[in-house]
Amino acid sequence: MFLATRDLVFRSKLARVVDAAGAEVTRDEAACELAVLEIESAGSTDRIKTLVARGTSVLAYGSHVRPDLLRAAREAGATAVPNSQVEERLRELLGAADPGPAARG
Secondary structure: OOEOOOOOHHHHHHHHHHHOOEEEEOOOHOOOEEEEEEEOOOHHHHHHHHHHHHHOOEEEEEEEHHHHHHHHHHOOEEEEEEHHHHHHHHHHHOOOOOOHHHHHE
């Protein structure tokens, strides 16, 4: 799984979800089956389109106060959710169990 986020704390939380599912985070976005992208980064819509055209599933996330970016990500072919829902949605996509509040930090 490819993970693109600028927030290191958030990246750590998402990486724990990936680990719990028995998956691995890769730096090679061309070789992944699932990519998780922060949509507030420049060029994110084009990146989503490229990944989707390659056959990669994309989970995009961003602020709930930017519905325009969430909508653009959906139109580009991604599953797009607000920040508050990305961990849960990633868990669903990977088939990982919720570790509970203590493990989430």
